[in-house]
Amino acid sequence: MLETTPTEQAMTQSELVRAIQTSTEAVFSTMMDLQVTAGEVFVEKEEAVPASGVVSIVGLAGSWLGSGSLSCTAKCACKMASHFLMTEYEAVTEDVLDSVAEITNMIIGNVKTQLEEKLGPMGLSTPTIIYGRNFQTRGARNQEWTVVPFMLGEDRICVQICLVPNPDAGRREARSAFPIPHVQNFS
Amino acid sequence: MDVLIVDDSAAIRKILQRVLRQAEIPLGAVYEAGDGAEALEILKSQTVGLVLSDINMPNMDGLEFLTRVRADQAWAKLPILMVSTEGAHAKVLEAVERGASGYVRKPFTAEQIKEKLVGLI
Numbered sequence: 001m002l003e004t005t006p007t008e009q010a011m012t013q014s015e016l017v018r019a020i021q022t023s024t025e026a027v028f029s030t031m032m033d034l035q036v037t038a039g040e041v042f043v044e045k046e047e048a049v050p051a052s053g054v055v056s057i058v059g060l061a062g063s064w065l066g067s068g069s070l071s072c073t074a075k076c077a078c079k080m081a082s083h084f085l086m087t088e089y090e091a092v093t094e095d096v097l098d099s100v101a102e103i104t105n106m107i108i109g110n111v112k113t114q115l116e117e118k119l120g121p122m123g124l125s126t127p128t129i130i131y132g133r134n135f136q137t138r139g140a141r142n143q144e145w146t147v148v149p150f151m152l153g154e155d156r157i158c159v160q161i162c163l164v165p166n167p168d169a170g171r172r173e174a175r176s177a178f179p180i181p182h183v184q185n186f187s
Numbered sequence: 188m189d190v191l192i193v194d195d196s197a198a199i200r201k202i203l204q205r206v207l208r209q210a211e212i213p214l215g216a217v218y219e220a221g222d223g224a225e226a227l228e229i230l231k232s233q234t235v236g237l238v239l240s241d242i243n244m245p246n247m248d249g250l251e252f253l254t255r256v257r258a259d260q261a262w263a264k265l266p267i268l269m270v271s272t273e274g275a276h277a278k279v280l281e282a283v284e285r286g287a288s289g290y291v292r293k294p295f296t297a298e299q300i301k302e303k304l305v306g307l308i
Contacts, residue, residue: 026294027294030294030295030296031202031293031294031295081198084198084202085198085201085202086205094197095197095198095201098196098197098198099198101196101198102196102198102199105196105243105272105293106272106293106294109243109272109273109274109293110272110274110293110294112272113272113273113274113275116275121275121277124243124272124273126195126243126244126245
């Protein structure tokens, strides 16, 4: 049984997970002709752990604030980009990073559309992408992330979302700081 | 026909170029812009017969781009197909009210783009 999250006031945890699963599966099958298999969902509090690979983050802002991210290994990022652009990539290039960023944008954008029915309109930031080895990510606040792992063949991809009510909702200048996800360690 | 593709993702611009080349339409030059402001500059200097545009972009987004294009009588009938992750009904309606000729939501299939193009050109 999953722990509760702040979004539970407006939507159930299972609705959020279902939105992530359907969006991720649709983007992989439609844009890459790839099938992903959803794994066991978990809720995680942030803690900084060294990570490697590719992380793409998109911010959400409206009456709720948050971020969504996709993280995977460099090898998996190359595989995704190869199918996305129909060109073989064996190393992480600009094209690979741009592809992962756009794939994340589509997944989180489609989750956002589903969430907006209950949480109201939200804006979507342009993606930020991080690629490297032994880096750490840490948000400024203690927040919970709903993490949905997927298997793409032997590769693991994590799609995670953190959403909290915006205390400044309704004010002219709403808060716009996006939380940063704890990144799963792929090394 | 010359085409302008407006998207801040180079990957999406490549994919849309491929879809256009696969579609059975007489395709000339394909121009690319990373945001609405760049796209406006291209429209001023080139004769374009079709525009495919994203909505969420830095500098000038797709909705502002639409408004500026439709404000110019010279581009009043230029077909503009919006291709965006934005799927909320209100956002689609806003794009149509600002002058979008069609709307395709990401993720898209090549067939969905081709079907929309047939109705536009």
